[in-house]
Amino acid sequence: MKKTLLAILLAVALIVIPVGSALAADSADVTVTATPGWVSITVAPTGYDFAIILAGVNKDTTADPIFTITNNSTVIMDVDIECDGWTDIALPPESVEWPYADIAAVDTGSLNFSTDDGSTWTYIPETPAAAAALAAGVGTGTDPTFDLQLEAPTSFTHVDEQQSIITLTASAT
Amino acid sequence: MKWLVALILVAGLLLAGCPQPSEPTVPEPTAVETPTPPPELYDKTWISPGKVEVGNFYPGARAEYMISIHNGSDEPAEFSVSYRVTDNTTEGYEPAPPEAEGWVTIEDPAPVLAAKATREVLIVLEMPGDAEAPPKWEFWIAAKDVTQTGMVQTELACRWLVVMK
Numbered sequence: 322m323k324k325t326l327l328a329i330l331l332a333v334a335l336i337v338i339p340v341g342s343a344l345a346a347d348s349a350d351v352t353v354t355a356t357p358g359w360v361s362i363t364v365a366p367t368g369y370d371f372a373i374i375l376a377g378v379n380k381d382t383t384a385d386p387i388f389t390i391t392n393n394s395t396v397i398m399d400v401d402i403e404c405d406g407w408t409d410i411a412l413p414p415e416s417v418e419w420p421y422a423d424i425a426a427v428d429t430g431s432l433n434f435s436t437d438d439g440s441t442w443t444y445i446p447e448t449p450a451a452a453a454a455l456a457a458g459v460g461t462g463t464d465p466t467f468d469l470q471l472e473a474p475t476s477f478t479h480v481d482e483q484q485s486i487i488t489l490t491a492s493a494t
Numbered sequence: 495m496k497w498l499v500a501l502i503l504v505a506g507l508l509l510a511g512c513p514q515p516s517e518p519t520v521p522e523p524t525a526v527e528t529p530t531p532p533p534e535l536y537d538k539t540w541i542s543p544g545k546v547e548v549g550n551f552y553p554g555a556r557a558e559y560m561i562s563i564h565n566g567s568d569e570p571a572e573f574s575v576s577y578r579v580t581d582n583t584t585e586g587y588e589p590a591p592p593e594a595e596g597w598v599t600i601e602d603p604a605p606v607l608a609a610k611a612t613r614e615v616l617i618v619l620e621m622p623g624d625a626e627a628p629p630k631w632e633f634w635i636a637a638k639d640v641t642q643t644g645m646v647q648t649e650l651a652c653r654w655l656v657v658m659k
Contacts, residue, residue, distance in 0.1 A: 350550060351548065351549065351550050351551055351552075351555050351556070351557050352547075352548070352549040352550055353546065353547070353548055353549075353557050353558070353559050354546075354547045354549070355543040355545065355546050355547070355559060356543055356544060356545045356547070357529050357542070357543055358542060358543050358544040358545070359531050359532070359535055359540045359541070359542045359544070360540060360541050360542070360544045360650045360651070360652070361535060361538045361539060361540035361541075361566075361650065362648050362650070363538065363539075363648065364646050364647075364648055366644075366646070367642070367643075367644025367645065367646050367647070368644045368645045368646065369645060369646075388646060393534070393535060393538045393540065394540075394544070395531075395532065395535075396544045398544070399582065401581040401582070403581075449579070451579070451580075451581050452581040454581070454582060457582075484645070485645070486645060486647060487645060487646045487647065488638070488647050488648070488649050489646065489647070489648050489649065490578075490581065490636065490648075490649040490650070490651050491648065491649070491650050491651065492544070492581075492634060492650075492651040492652075492653055493543075493544025493545050493652075493653060
């Protein structure tokens with residue numbers, strides 16, 4: 322009888338000890354905290370038509386318009402810029418998209434941006450490449466501006482109208 | 495004999511008093527307030543918060559948080575909520591490992607919001623037990639109104655900053 326009871330006690334002890342260890346392993350809690358704040362921007366204008374372009378001749382918006390990012394955020398923020406390359410907006414099957422690259426070539430054009438009225442131009446990367454920094458550490462109530470430049474192909478074999486969507490991504494600094 | 499019975503009783507009571515093993519609990523977000531956004535943001539599209547910080551994270555761990563998305567336009571809008579590789583990282587943090595995209599679950603990646611409506615979307619980060627990550631790493635959750643039609647569109651991102659245990 323005593324042996325049976327001792328065996329039971331031993332079994333109980335063996336059960337209790339691993340339970341305690343397992344709980345200790347889970348006790349280092351993961352923490353999740355959030356900084357209250359709202360991230361919000363708007364941009365105007367939202368469109369621009371470069372119209373007819375000539376081979377090798379760049380066009381930009383320094384004369385008009387200038388794009389303004391209205392910073393509605395309650396936190397300091399960064400704004401990055403990227404695009405989705407070229408889309409031929411003619412109906413398929415005739416549509417032929419230009420390649421998008423940072424150096425213009427035959428049927429190959431690119432888009433650049435400037436935050437200093439066209440003194441310097443920076444290539445706008447195509448998704449999924451990392452976006453370019455357009456503005457960093459933008460304080461609340463500060464509204465950055467920028468211009469766009471189309472770097473025209475050096476020559477054309479496809480003259481369909483091309484379109485690119487530019488995305489501005491805002492994030493808390 | 496009596497002392498053995500007493501010992502069994504005590505052991506039984508101790509066992510009953512011990513917390514029982516259960517499914518790992520998901521930590522409740524701490525310091526989580528959902529303060530009311532400023533009234534001037536009512537007609538603006540926004541996300542909140544700007545940053546989510548995960549601490550004491552480890553392979554096999556899970557963390558979750560609700561981000562809020564607000565449609566400030568006068569029309570219903572569909573949003574795309576997605577994992578995003580960082581364009582830049584917070585000082586001291588590295589970009590998330592490429593496989594981290596598979597560790598993130600977005601409860602509703604395509605919410606449709608009525609005009610001026612706000613929606614909470616659950617983001618779950620669950621790291622496999624055999625995975626590896628830098629000591630401090632970062633990824634973004636981006637929300638974009640896909641009903642935008644202009645050539646220049648906007649997207650809003652929430653930084654997730656993860657510190658490993």
